[in-house]
Amino acid sequence: MTIPSENTVVPPSVTETPYIEARHLDVGYNKEVVVADINFQLAPGEAFALIGTNGCGKSTLLKTIVGLLPGMGGQLSVFGGRPGNNHRRVAYLGQFHRSGFVLPIRAIDVVRMGRFPSLGLLQRMTRKDDEIVQNAMQVMGIEGKTDSPLMSLSGGQQQRTYLAQVLAHQADLLVLDEPTSGLDAGGRELYLHAINDELCRGASVIMATHDIQEEASLCHQVMLMARKVVALGAPNEVITPATLLETFGIVISGEHKLHALECKHGHEGGHAGHPNPES
């Protein structure tokens, strides 16, 4: 697996308004707080990983950020305003695992939905929109599946399609809930490249993940969660056996190599390296 390191695009300055700012934020649902007192900032062009077990509050926080759930205390601003008010600028990949009836739609129809927030109700798809859609499918390696029915695709190919939809959005903020679930090694590699490109064009990414090795280490900050904030900071500072023990209740033995995709900014790239080929 190779990591792109030749990108030299300089993202917008980190000093401008953060895309997300949480102060003493409590998140939860059904009137029950799941995680209390969350504090962080996400600057333009930065990536942020939420790490924790199932039920630790990752998805709840992400849903609060996109406005699907109301905040339960404290403050949360997205692009300096209320969450859920910037549909054109926010792309969201939820963890939907629909069963039962599958829609009679093709892969490209799913990716095209990524253009809907910009187009609104009636504006027609232009050639530019088509190009964006084609390009997103290419980036995720599903350009050969354009006309395939979604239901004929494998789980991993479907996940690639959903990721292509997110990319087609061309959003400033990508909110991704377990984006690599079901992806094979090739899919994960394409995904990491795609995210790196998104960061380099100045977009921010916040993602929930279980993957400490690759995904978390390409992020500028990680937050370890276990129905509370266990630790927050740069990956190489925060991901330690002690914090992992507190987060997951187990120690992951062996070398957990940290590495980062380079984009020539922010990150003190001391750990830029190559991941294990078999990971």
Add this chain to the structure above:
Amino acid sequence: MEWLITPFANNSFMVEALLAGILVSIACAVAGTFIILRGLAFIGDALAHGVLPGIAAAILMGFPQILGAAAGAAAMIGGITLITQRSRLSSDTAIGLLFVGMLSLGVVIVSRSTSFSGDLTRILFGDILGSSVVSIIIQLAATLVIIAMAAVCARPFLLLSFDPEQAEVAGFSVPLYHNLMLFMIAITVIVSFQTVGTLLVFGLLIAPAGAGALLARRIEKMMAWAILFGVLSMYAGLLISYHFNLAAGAAIILVAIVIFFIVFTFQNVRHRHFAPVQGKHDHP
């Protein structure tokens, strides 16, 4: 050939029935497609029965049946929304409750009428051969409204069927478009009951669209198939009822259901011969 055309050439009531039927088929195909995509079959069924007490009251008190039907549909949707929002019960419990409640209420009201069984049969099974020019014009207007709604709301309706959360994040209010979709289904039921009846309109909502779903890879094509199957059912059903002196509404629905099973069998045989069962292959 004569067998296929003469009934319509010689009887204006057959032409009117066919016209009304084609319009109903188009409306039902459009609404039915979304019912299937969104998994709203049960609510569609409930709406079809929920209009019964409204129609019955209208007959008894002498105001237009279509207004009674609209009131019944509004009460049904309002009741379902109220129960789901104000209790922990799921919507299918609410739907089931109101569905039976409204049906009984309808029968109770009709039982006050002097021509009990005649009225009830007409409401439940429709009176397509009694289609008037006025009812055809109303049907035409409603069908146009339904097509326009589906065209304007195509994106939110698609997102809603795909994943309601995506719809919300994309800036399309889920409650708004969900209710618009219910409204569209309600209009379809309200204007269609006179043709095929409240009991059978549901068949026309889901059988053609269901057969279309089996064949189509795209929603537009699914809708086109549904319209084709619906119109075909209308024509064949009317013809059969004319030649064999059978109840028209029921004959139409039977044809629609038979078409569904023919398509279903065809699809199964085809897949068995040419392709493995579709599904997730490499998912862990």
